Amino acid sequence: MPTRQLFLRGLAAFAGLVAATLPAAAERVTVTDIIGRKVEVEAPVSKIILGEGRQIYFVGALDKEEPFKRVVGWRDDLGKADPETFRAYETRYPQIAKLPVFGGMKEGAFDIEQAISLKPDVLFLNIEAKVASDEAKLVEKLAAVGIPVVYVDFREKPFEHTEPSMRLIGKxxxxxxxxxxxxxxxxxxxxxxxxxxxxxxxLKRPLVMVERAGGFSDDCCMSFGNENFGKMVDFAGGRNLATPLIPGTFGTINAERIVADNPDVVIVTGNNWDAYVPGGAWVGLGYGADMTEARRKLANLMKRPAFTQTAAVKNGNVHGIWHQFYNSPYQFVAIQQIAKWLHPELFRDVDPDATMRVLHERFLPLPYEPGLWVSLGAGK
Structure with a gap:
């Protein structure tokens, strides 16, 4: 074979080898976000801004090896709303302490100029920020400089929106x-x-009262309609007390109604909210939480007039669960745990702790630490 042909063949082989080892070139793709907008984005994206810090829940599930490699800025809520998870990430990835932070859209504290200066490929916003972003004309202002906004949702309608949100982020x-x-x-x-x-x-479905963020304030009682934790109760074989009372995802029930309906089971969502309500009555659940303290605070919440005479309290069917299941793609673990509480014999062999551990081993950057649920009553 002539020398020139050998040279050209070798050059082609080398070029193919280089191409195989390089990351895929970005191309313009069109995705439909959760509110039905067609959005053009250069993908795969390499620089993203998280409109909520807790969006790291889904980022971590897709970028297990390097969860912050694309993140050039994020909202400042993770360290306040979920400090245990923030500390776990900061310990493993100390560089996140230097990430630019943003205030919330709903509070009017999102810095548009800062976002533009970071030159992201995309900004992710939760759908609850849409009204505020519309008022600020955020989408239009960012579009003018070539920065697309994509809306996702794991909170308002998680059982409708989790799968399409994960698919579009995966794309x-x-x-x-x-x-x-x-x-x-x-x-x-x-x-x-x-x-x-x-x-x-x-099947006998027990009546369940889910109190949202019990002890966060002195008011009684925030709850969920037929979505989020309300729908988790339904999936788990219960009847959500608030479904006929709250038309949307979130709302409030007065104490008198709880007394009158006399729930069989009470579930309180809990979290470490010391940044918002220092030393509050909230049940401090989260990664590595102190279970003795969580159980004590849960018992104290049941001394309020709305609960003290209910069948749930009398029979020890009172439980606390990590609040952030309501805002992450991990709700399926909560469904298993609630099912065990509502139907302990039927789900005796189901182990939500093992499910959560597998979730971490397969998909998440952090090692699993228990502390996400607690119960009152003997043998709980």
């Missing part, structure tokens, strides 16, 4: 297969509960 990250693997794991773990309930004859 933008170039991690479609990981997104599909996560979605399948989530669906399979929900089916562990729903299939068994569907095959149970004469």
């Amino acid at each position: 933008l990250f170039g991690k479609e297969q990981i997104a599909e693997d996560f979605i399948k794991y989530r669906a399979d773990q929900i089916k562990v509960v729903t299939d068994r309930l569907a095959n149970t004859k004469d």
Whole structure:
């Protein structure tokens, strides 16, 4: 073979080898976000701004090895709303202490000029920020400098929006297969509960009162309608007390109604909110939480007039669960735990702790630490 042909063949082989080792070139893709907007984005994205710090819950599930490699800025809420998770990430990835931070859209504290200066490929916003972002004309201002905004949702309608949110983020990250693997794991773990309930004859569904962020304030009582934790109760084989009373996802029930309805089970969502309500009555659940202290505070909450005479308190069917299940793609673990509380014999062999551990081992950058649920009553 002539020398020139050998040279050209070798050059082509070398070029192919280089191409195979390089990351895929960005291309313009169109995604439909959770509010139905068609958005063009250069993908896979390499620079993102998180409109909420807790969006690291989904980023970590897709970028397990380097969860902050794309993040050039984020809202300042994670360290306040979920300090245990923030500390765990900061210990493992100390560089996050230097990330630019933003205030919230709803508070009018989002710095648009700072966002533009970071030159992100995309800004992720939760749908609850839409009204405020519309008022600030955020989408239009960022579009004028070539920065797209994509809305996602794991909070307002998580059972409708979690899968499409994960799929569109997976597409933008170039991690479609990981997104599909996560979605399948989530669906399979929900089916562990729903299939068994569907095959149970004469299922008795206990009446459940879910108190949202109990002890965060002196008021009684925030709860959930037929979404979020309200729907988790339904998936787990219960009847959510607030479903006929709260038309949307979130709302309030007065103490007299709780007394009159006399729930069989009470579940309080809890978290470490010391940054917002120092030393408050809230139940401090989260990674590595102090279970003795959480149980003590949960018991104190049940001394309020709305609960003290309920069947749930009298029978020891009172539980606390990590509040951030309401705002992350991990709700399926909460469904398993609630199912065990509502139907302990039926789900005796189901281990939500093991489910959470597998979630971390397969998808998340952090090691699993218990502390996400607590119960009152003997043997709980």
